[in-house]
Amino acid sequence: MAKQDLARFLRHRREGLRPADVGLPAGPRRRTLGLRREEVAELAHMSVDYYTRLEQARGPRPSPRVLDALTGVFRLTPAERSHLFRLAGTPPTPLASPVRRARPHVNALLRRIPETAVIVTDATYDVIAWNPLAQALLQDGQGTRPNLARRRFLGRPHEGSSAEEFGRIAVARLRRAADRYPHDAALARLLAELRAHSEEFVQIWDTAPVHAPGHRTKTITHPEAGRLHLNCDLLTVPDDDQEVVFITADSGSPSARALRHLLPAV
Structure with a gap:
């Protein structure tokens, strides 16, 4: 049964991809639904016969190297990759690296809420996307997106209990990242730099330390807006091991007015 389940999964993934999805020309009179088996085999650097036997539930148990190659060809998410390994009866190997780009629908979300500062961080606390208000709030006069862990431990002096709390949160997340990648x-x-x-x-x-994502409050001093009391609410993107942080101020507060004044300068 396990081989049949794996075979169905592979066929479904192959048939769900278009040639353009993997950088191949469609070509005239294409009759195959999705990719051809020989195209998958070439992209995964394996023989057509071997891949065909996998789809026909006749092949041997695929190795982790083969499964990782198919993960790349089929553009599997981390959750789908784990499912593929389970179907093959093989423990998942560690992922090579975190996902370091935000999905298009996440980027679109950032543009739809202009009076909220929004950032997207990857598993190592690199800011991989932000909206204009977040850029004005965090960039410190520079155009590059920061790493929040490096900023917290090696950047400008920090103050208050919120900074202490974020230090523990950042280390807990980096420890998880070190285990996963x-x-x-x-x-x-990054870890070597922080340790040194x-x-x-x-x-x-x-x-x-350990922590659970949730509502946080923090106080920061901005060079233009002054002292700001902010709320941080977090959504996770589990498939990509990312977090989306919404930074707001209480409605009608001096901090809310200060945030609005940052927008025209963006």
């Missing part, structure tokens, strides 16, 4: 070079460089230059980071790391 042990071979990611960018994450390894922040004694506070090392101390928090050694306590193995």
Whole structure:
């Protein structure tokens, strides 16, 4: 039964992809629904016979390398990748790296709420997308998107209990990322940098903190808007191991008025 389930999954994925989805020309008189088996085999760097036997439930149990190759060809999400490994009866191997781009529908969400600062962070706390208000709030006069963990531990001096809380939150998330992506070079460089230059980071790391996403409040001092009391509400994007953070101020408050004044300068 397991082989048949794997075969059905592969056929369904192959038939659901168009040649353009994987950078191939459609060509004239194309009769195959989705991709051809030989196209999948070529993209995954395996023989056509081997891939055909997988789709016909006749092949041997595929190796993790084969499964990762098919993951790439079929553009599987992390959850779909785990499902593929389960169907093959093979424990999932660690992912090579976090997803470091926001999906189009997430980017569209950022544009639809102009009076709320919104950022999207990947599993290593890189800001991978933001809307204009978030850019004005966070960029510190620079155009580049920051890494929030680096900013917290190695950036400008921080203050208040909200900064202490975020330090624990950041370390907890980075510890999870280190477990999930042990071979990611960018994450390894970030952790090495934080360990080398922040004694506070090392101390928090050694306590193995945990946290659950939810509502937070924080106070920041902005060079133009002054002292701001803000609310942070978080949504997760589980398939990509990302978080979307909505930053607002209480309606009618001085902080809300200050946020609105940042918009024209964006």
